[in-house]
Amino acid sequence: MxxxxxxxxxxxxxxxxxxxxxxxxxxxxxxxxxxxxxxxxxxxxxxxxxxxxxxxxxxxxxxxxxxxxxxxxxxxxxxxxxxxxxxxxxxxxxxxxxxxxxxxxxxxxxxxxxxxxxxxxxxxxxxxxxxxxxxxxxxxxxxxxxxxxxxxxxRGLDDVRFPLGKTRRVMVSGFDPFQLDGAGVRISNPAGASALQLDGRVLDTPSGPAVVQAVSFPVVWGYFDDGVVEAAYGSALRDRARRPDVLITISQGRPDRFDIERWAGAWRGGFPDNNNASVTGGVPPAAGWPQPDVQFIETTLPYQRMLAAPAGAYPVNFNQAFCVWADSSHPGAGAPVCRSDAPAAGEIAASGGGGNYLSNESMFRANRIRLGFGLTSVAGGHLHTPVLGQPTDPAALTDPDFESRRQAIAAQVITLATAAAAPAAPATPPPATESARVALESLPGTVLN
Structure with a gap:
């Protein structure tokens, strides 16, 4: 059965x-x-x-x-x-x-x-x-x-069906709403909304059509322990005949911009999930999947082409920030050290560019499986959307401005996914920018999903 x-x-x-x-x-x-x-x-x-x-x-x-x-x-x-x-x-x-x-x-x-x-x-x-x-x-x-x-x-995990042939294939993931106790039960997640807009869509790229398949992840640590990310992305990657060419994990990030994250880190910061459970420590392996023991994974998305995509309602930033523990022999102790160059051998991750919550972990797990399969030619990385917020009227479930912002975010996600879909060699990361330095200052206390 x-x-x-x-x-x-x-x-x-x-x-x-x-x-x-x-x-x-x-x-x-x-x-x-x-x-x-x-x-x-x-x-x-x-x-x-x-x-x-x-x-x-x-x-x-x-x-x-x-x-x-x-x-x-x-x-x-x-x-x-x-x-x-x-x-x-x-x-x-x-x-x-x-x-x-x-x-x-x-x-x-x-x-x-x-x-x-x-x-x-x-x-x-x-x-x-x-x-x-x-x-x-x-x-x-x-x-x-x-x-x-x-x-x-x-969640669409049983609905991922890419076509055969030379068509480009893009797999994306969104998230459920979260912070329902703090922000309130009216909250929406534009990453989940974008996943619904992208599932099954055919993107028109300069190199031809690209088919998208989407799933939606829970904001629950236990599901990630049980391998929900690996079940989604790993199952797609091991299908040699229909393997995706591009992986984009998507979540909600900072209020006023999109972030293409350069780094994902192998650390959980413990922020409560949707069941009010907290977990702190290294990202554990998922049973039954090939996966390297690494602390950081770098994006292979064509971020320069994504940055050059047609303008939308929000600016798009390439976020190079990451944090390590000052004493690698005692991870979790003391304050993290944040930079925007590149992690050195032996350093222990305290945070990726997208923080140390489940958004960062979705990028880390999806691309750890990609590397475990040796698929270095598959592009993979993470996109943080702007924060959607809530309807202005505290007594309303929705309003035109709330809906307009969500539609604008979803439209820009489609534009960025289209830019990422066409084949291209990974670019050399540029020097750290002021926006990267600003991001560094806010990383340790920021919850991004």
Whole structure:
């Protein structure tokens, strides 16, 4: 069966949350079963009250019938095989529906701006919480991980299918919204929105068409421990007939510009993830994948061509900053030393140019696999988008300016991905610039994703 062949990335999704309030369980769901911290935010409302934000965004995007249909089909399932089919199809259908809606192929779905990435995130949480609280009338095989199957499908991991032939291939990844406790549950992530705009798109480059496949990563340390990045990029890279030519991990960075990151570092800074878990230390290896033991990985993206791409709403910077621990024998102790030249042999990473959160780690892991396969001819690197922010009115879920900024960011990501897609030899990094020095000053305390 398809499900048993899946990587067990989420077979034991951690329960960081306290049990949900016990109530009479509707249908085949037991609402006393504990939910994750992420899933508990489904009940969060805006300060002034009103409907819960996540479910309301799902409703406004027209995805609530899909969610209700999956729940109905779960309750109607009578065999493990049927349950597996319901769950795997649900994940795939949610991702494909979100992509089709984002790219304008489903104008029938709701009134919310089609560029909005948030409905996918909250619909996924609605269904993962339903799966966690589902009480089937039959035993499930121990090898079955329904949550794993659903999550993979709903992030596009099972949808990466490049064509054969000489067409250029570009693989990109975005992220879920994050900082939902600090910034609030209305927050959006333009990297996730850009991934939805790019999936399946054919880019028109001077060297011919380039096909893009996209996935969306969770902002959860545990998923990265379980190898979600390697499962996405590694699986694509080992397909010799359809191997991508370019890898671009994408996340949200600083408020006023795009950053093409020169360096990714092998250190986790411990900022809390979407389950409020913190992890500090070196980036661990992913089991089952070839990967070199390195501290820094340098981009091989054609950054000079990306810098020369047609102008968009935001400036684009080549960020050469990185940080090392002053005492390489005691990483994590003392203050990091930040520079913009190049790491020396024996130095231990404290931060890449994109910080030491999951954005930096997505670049590091994707390109560590690229190097593990010996694919030095494949271009790989990271793009930080500007911060989107939130709607101006604290009582609004969206507004025209918020939507316009997200659309402008996504449009510029497409322009930069197009510039990166055509073949070119890597350029020699230029001398450190003032913008690089400014970035150095802000690295240790900056959370970028």
């Amino acid at each position: 398809r499900l048993t062949a899946l990587l067990p990335l989420l077979a034991a999704v951690p329960l960081f949350a306290s049990p949900a309030v016990a109530t009479a369980a509707p249908g085949c769901f037991d609402t006393a079963v504990p939910l994750t911290v992420e899933e508990q935010r489904l009940t969060a409302t805006m300060p002034a009250g009103g409907p819960a934000v996540g479910p309301e965004l799902v409703r406004l995007a027209g995805l609530d019938p899909l969610v209700a249909g999956v729940k109905h089909d779960l309750c109607a399932a009578r065999t493990p095989r049927r349950a597996e089919r319901v769950v795997t199809e649900a994940g795939d259908r949610l991702w494909r529906t979100a992509v089709d809606r984002a790219q304008g192929r489903r104008p029938d779905l709701g009134t919310l701006d089609r560029f909005d990435d948030r409905p996918l995130y909250w619909a996924r949480l609605q269904l993962s919480s339903a799966l966690r609280q589902w009480t089937p009338a039959f035993p499930l095989p121990e090898s079955t991980s329904l949550l794993t199957a659903f999550d993979r499908g709903s």
